[in-house]
Amino acid sequence: MLHGFFKKLKITEEELQTEIANNAYISEHKKGDVLIKENEYIKVLKIVIKGRVRVFQESEDRQILIYYLNDIETCTLLLSACFQDCKSTVKAIVEDQTTILNIPVRHVKDWSFKYKSWHDFTMNTFSESYNVLMSSYTELAFNGLKERVLIYIMEEANEQNHCTISMSHQRLANEFGTTRVVISRLLKQLEKENLLKLGQKQVQVIR
Amino acid sequence: MLHGFFKKLKITEEELQTEIANNAYISEHKKGDVLIKENEYIKVLKIVIKGRVRVFQESEDRQILIYYLNDIETCTLLLSACFQDCKSTVKAIVEDQTTILNIPVRHVKDWSFKYKSWHDFTMNTFSESYNVLMSSYTELAFNGLKERVLIYIMEEANEQNHCTISMSHQRLANEFGTTRVVISRLLKQLEKENLLKLGQKQVQVIR
């Protein structure tokens, strides 16, 4: 089970592999499960071994996406909490059947100075995540909603390797901190501009 | 010169102190100096020993603040670049006379697994900065400009410990990625709501 994880993260030290096996535990979650609540003390770092988790912020009836966690990805917000204990400011909900590796925070911290591979893993995660978040921040600051929605849809289509994405308008609204009506309106505009084609729970990118 | 820096960061290892003294260099900058350009390869980590530096993003004629660096603070974006080399996406400009400690990136990386104090310094910087940036992101996503401006002014007044801050409207606009006219209008509204009192290049918080 952990083999692919070790390989992906280049965890070669046998001692560390043993430590992980002894101190971490695996958990299984089904779609809709709440992985992280807001305002919750953080006791374990969660790494997605397999599956998909949505991490987002909520304010009243609005939501905004922070990031998705896919295979062998770590929630940087939890990693951050390992080094300065604090409460969670986000929610995380399972999208598809997901396998999680749970590592108690004190080990995450200890190992980062003890094992080179773990050190590199934490540093790289911080480094990459910081840059990703910075991009989101600038995009949010400088681009209009219409542009952001279009970029999102095109990137999503790209990742999934076909030009149609399946998603309701409400769901899209929840990625951008806005409401369904606004998204419907923008999508209609983009369709009139011949950039998209809309269907029931579907958006097709026109190239 | 480095004494306060070592103390603040709890750098007690004599060997590390020597390494820093041998490999890093100090530079002095006056107000207006450009410390980091956009799209520039990053060769050194810059730590503000004394002074004040403004780090921001630019897009056409708009600017948005990322953060200020004050005494003994590190530019996290540069730190991030030490672990995955990349170009700068921000600009940094000196606000007041500033003394900078410059450390070549390869040392920053090496030391983080060699010296405990340096390890802790980098990890804590990442951890704190990630949370700060996350807060900025959520605030930008959910709060209107008026609210953000008011929060900014009140926090600024708080930090400086008196209720009047000295800043032109243009300057404020550059913190929020908007234009001067918009800021003037919002400030006027806030004044009418009896939350602020405006003067020439001055904003007074009413408590």
Next chain:
DNA sequence: TTTGTCTTGTATCTTTTGATACAGGATTAA
């Protein structure tokens, strides 16, 4: 087939933010 729920389209009105233009006060340097 029918019923209820989910999803989408759209109209109307309001608020927020942006763009442009101009005038007058404040400040600074000559």
Next chain:
DNA sequence: TTAATCCTGTATCAAAAGATACAAGACAAA
């Protein structure tokens, strides 16, 4: 003191985004 520059107030118009309400199509379950 004068001239130039910087800073602020404000008017007008446009665009973007939010709030609310309603209708109709699609879909799923009974």
